[in-house]
Amino acid sequence: MLKDAQVLQIFKDTESVLKGHFLLKSGRHADTYLHCTTLFSYPNFSEKIATFLVEKVQEKVKNFNCDVVLSLDAQSLVAGYETASVMGVRHFFLEKVSDVAKLNKILNLDIGDKVIILKDVIYSSTNIEPFVNKIKELGIEIVAVASIVDRSGGRVEFDIPFVTLLSMDIKSFAVDDCPLCKQNLPLTTL
Ligand SMILES: [Zn+2]
Secondary structure, X not given: OOHHHHHHHHHHHOOOEEEEEEEOOOOOEEEEEEOHHHHOOOHHXXXXXXXXXXXXXXXXXXXXXXXXXXXXXXXXXXXXXXXXXXXXXXXXXXXXXXXXXXXXHHOOOOOOOEEEEEEEEEOOOOOOHHHHXXXXXXXXXXXXXXXXXXXXOOOOOOOOOXXXXXXXXXXXXXXXXOXXXXXXXXXXXX
């Protein structure tokens, strides 16, 4: 079985593919959500997913070397920790992506450290880029941006290697154009 099919199967086996009416962080609405928090509540599956992710980063990045995994928010913490554990390197996390301004205080990184940035679900590069730029300003080398799910179906692009385990084009709707709202389905905030 191909790796992305295996990953999707793990999401299904852990009942982490949610169906309903969801308010996404972007403010848009969707009928499907891949819930990494549920998946990563199972340690055996978490380790498997992290191992897949490390293998994929190693395939993509030549002369791969990494000192630190940095999770971009609390939601990505377990994924980041497991990934760091598989590689035998340190792990840090930010409470949320917007904590970028506090980066110097929070992180104990050294110039020359090679970092993998990890976000559980990515749907756009625009909310990650300020963080990437800030890290670069500190003289820290970013080896790759990694995510478990790319919800854009492959449209996300960075000028550094980007690795995702599962790329799915999950439709989302503007609030005033949401067919689920029109059906009066209760909205779940994630
Ligand atoms: Zn809606």
